[in-house]
Amino acid sequence: xxxxxxxxxxxxxxxxxxxxxxxxxxxxxxxxxxxxxxxxxxxxxxxxxxxxxxxxxxxxxxxxxxxxxxxxxxxxxxxxxxxxxxxxxxxxxxxxxxxxxxxxxxxxxxxxxxxxxxxxxxxxxxxxxxxxxxxxxxxxxxxxxxxxxxxxxxxxxxxxxxxxxxxxxxxxxxxxxxxxxxxxxxxxxxxxxxxxxxxxxxxxxxxxxxxxxxxxxxxxxxxxxxxxxxxxxxxx
Amino acid sequence: xxxxxxxxxxxxxxxxxxxxxxxxxxxxxxxxxxxxxxxxxxxxxxxxxxxxxxxxxxxxxxxxxxxxxxxxxxxxxxxxxxxxxxxxxxxxxxxxxxxxxxxxxxxxxxxxxxxxxxxxxxxxxxxxxxxxxxxxxxxxxxxxxxxxxxxxxxxxxxxxxxxxxxxxxxxxxxxxxxxxxxxxxxxxxxxxxxxxxxxxxxxxxxxxxxxxxxxxxxxxxxxxxxxxxxxxxxxxxxxxxxxxxxxxxxxxxxxxx
Numbered sequence: 433x434x435x436x437x438x439x440x441x442x443x444x445x446x447x448x449x450x451x452x453x454x455x456x457x458x459x460x461x462x463x464x465x466x467x468x469x470x471x472x473x474x475x476x477x478x479x480x481x482x483x484x485x486x487x488x489x490x491x492x493x494x495x496x497x498x499x500x501x502x503x504x505x506x507x508x509x510x511x512x513x514x515x516x517x518x519x520x521x522x523x524x525x526x527x528x529x530x531x532x533x534x535x536x537x538x539x540x541x542x543x544x545x546x547x548x549x550x551x552x553x554x555x556x557x558x559x560x561x562x563x564x565x566x567x568x569x570x571x572x573x574x575x576x577x578x579x580x581x582x583x584x585x586x587x588x589x590x591x592x593x594x595x596x597x598x599x600x601x602x603x604x605x606x607x608x609x610x611x612x613x614x615x616x617x618x619x620x621x622x623x624x625x626x627x628x629x630x631x632x633x634x635x636x637x638x639x640x641x642x643x644x645x646x647x648x649x650x651x652x653x654x655x656x657x658x659x660x661x662x663x664x665x666x667x668x
Numbered sequence: 669x670x671x672x673x674x675x676x677x678x679x680x681x682x683x684x685x686x687x688x689x690x691x692x693x694x695x696x697x698x699x700x701x702x703x704x705x706x707x708x709x710x711x712x713x714x715x716x717x718x719x720x721x722x723x724x725x726x727x728x729x730x731x732x733x734x735x736x737x738x739x740x741x742x743x744x745x746x747x748x749x750x751x752x753x754x755x756x757x758x759x760x761x762x763x764x765x766x767x768x769x770x771x772x773x774x775x776x777x778x779x780x781x782x783x784x785x786x787x788x789x790x791x792x793x794x795x796x797x798x799x800x801x802x803x804x805x806x807x808x809x810x811x812x813x814x815x816x817x818x819x820x821x822x823x824x825x826x827x828x829x830x831x832x833x834x835x836x837x838x839x840x841x842x843x844x845x846x847x848x849x850x851x852x853x854x855x856x857x858x859x860x861x862x863x864x865x866x867x868x869x870x871x872x873x874x875x876x877x878x879x880x881x882x883x884x885x886x887x888x889x890x891x892x893x894x895x896x897x898x899x900x901x902x903x904x905x906x907x908x909x910x911x912x913x914x915x916x917x918x919x920x921x922x923x924x925x
Contacts, residue, residue: 446750447708448788455709464912470820479889481820483880486698486827487835491873493828494835498843500862501855510866519870539805539829541746541796544789546708610785630859637863642870649874662897 442538445551445601447544451608458604459549465557466530472523485524489531492516496532502630511627512596513559514567514590515635519642521651527641529556550604554597563593568652577654582643584637590635591628598624679804681734687904688732693803693811695905699912700799704792712784714915718791720919725794734801742797743790750789754782805829810896819892831876838869 450458474481492512502508512532517525522557530552543551571585602620606613639650647653682689688696703721710717727740727834806826813822842865846852851861 444749446746447704447790447792451711452709466821467818472712472819474820479885480877480881482823483884484874485824485879487831487873487877489824489828489881490831490835491870493832494839495866495869497836497839498862498866500859527824531828535825535832536830538796538808539800541742541793541800542749544708544792545704545796546792602677610781612849633859634863634866637860638813638866638870641864641867645867646774646871649871 444543445547445604447546447607448483449544449590449610450547450550450604451610454604454608455549456545458547458553461557462530462549462552465526465552465561465599469523469527469530473527476524486533488520488524488530488537489515492528492532493535500630500634502626503633505579506626507628508630510634511555511559511594511631513555514563514586514593514631515638517560517564517651518567518586518589519649519651522561525560525564526556529560550601554604554633558597559593560598562596563589566592571652576652579640579643582639582654586636586639587632590632594628594631595621595624672773679801681732681802682807684802685805686731687908688728689802691905691908692899692901693807694814695901695908696799696803697808697811697815700795702912702916703795704917707791707795708788710788710920712781714784714923716922718787718920720915720922722791724915725791725798729794729798732798732888734798739794739797739801742801743793746793746797747790750786750793754786754789786918790838797814810898813895814898827880831880834876835869835873839865840870841903842869 473485477484488604492515493514495510495515497509499507499509513525513529516528519525520528533543533548533551533555535549537545539547567585567589569585570588571581573581575581598620599617602611602613602616603617605611642649643654691699703725707718707721729736779874803811808820809826809829812825813819843852846861846865
């Protein structure tokens with residue numbers, strides 16, 4: 433039970449844990465993010481938006497259901513923010529993660545309604561959007577068209593995004609006066625450093641599978657494949 | 669953690685007849701949203717406010733005639749997660765030390781925060797569970813649309829909620845396939861297998877998205893989802909919303925006087 437609970441300790445805050453100012457600020461930022469993401473995705477995918485974003489959100493949701501062992505003894509599951517960013521790009525990835533959070537909060541009471549803004553801020557903006565740009569810069573630095581660069585970018589971004597989201601969450605809880613920072617920060621880091629390692633391992637394994645089989649489906653395919661890239665049967 | 673996915677169906681009580689069910693979904697969603705925001709954003713330690721809200725909520729639960737075992741089971745699972753997080757609130761620096769063991773100190777302030785946060789979380793969960801148990805997913809989404817959520821976002825939510833079940837089945841099938849081939853026996857292998865599984869799931873999902881898109885096009889989809897006939901709000905909805913607003917303000921007013 434403990435192992436199944438642990439990933440949720442930080443990144444799905446329930447209702448009542450954050451105070452009014454923090455809730456309002458994060459809600460405002462998240463609303464802007466959602467509107468921008470909707471606009472970007474709509475202009476890129478046109479009328480394919482609804483079916484494609486819908487199934488991809490269901491994909492992240494289903495992937496989060498799979499438990500795997502984490503180095504250090506417990507088990508955890510994928511959070512999927514960085515994976516969504518790498519596969520679908522920053523805007524569509526953020527939108528998909530946001531949709532997953534909305535469905536989890538509204539239909540399954542997993543994460544609160546008043547803190548939905550904060551949850552989207554932590555995992556959508558920090559985890560997926562910034563995670564994507566971190567992955568891209570590391571991948572460019574090591575070698576954009578090589579698997580080594582791809583793996584390095586993926587692993588670094590997956591680990592960093594989980595840990596940074598957890599740290600920000602600890603600060604949100606502390607500023608709200610719910611959990612003092614000297615308790616929140618060590619316990620968040622203690623949980624999420626190993627969870628981040630698990631996240632990085634699984635994300636790299638999943639991305640490597642796609643790299644080997646259908647690399648043209650990645651948002652940033654390696655160059656040798658870019659000419660042949662086609663993202664839809666319809667436009668083919 | 670969504671332990672209740674396969675266990676409990678959503679909207680088990682959608683068909684019942686009660687004053688709560690006679691409200692149009694939009695009013696129900698609006699009421700629930702207002703209540704949750706009022707409960708959760710009240711500063712810590714305002715016990716009387718929550719007492720007022722708790723009484724109102726409990727009478728609403730009785731009035732709506734939901735199946736209590738279903739409600740309680742969902743609540744119990746969700747409270748478990750809340751409990752783990754909330755424990756961190758207990759240990760905080762403060763003047764009034766109630767109990768000390770090494771560097772662990774429980775102060776009266778910590779206890780107050782713990783009680784407040786747990787109560788807020790529980791009451792919010794009660795309201796949201798009541799809403800979800802009594803309202804079907806399409807009605808819920810339509811209500812969000814009427815409350816000015818962007819149409820595109822609602823359409824994506826609708827399409828996702830339709831395919832969650834399909835993809836969860838696919839995941840179960842893939843896990844069963846891996847187990848039956850003895851791939852899940854070693855811990856290090858297990859992670860690799862699961863990584864591949866997630867990769868394969870993405871490929872299948874992407875292709876499924878394309879198939880769904882073509883199916884939608886062949887049925888005349890132009891980028892807009894047709895709007896069904898909407899239930900018309902009655903006087904009851906106005907009365908319910910007014911009553912709710914008065915109650916919420918009344919709860920807050922206790923500490924203003």
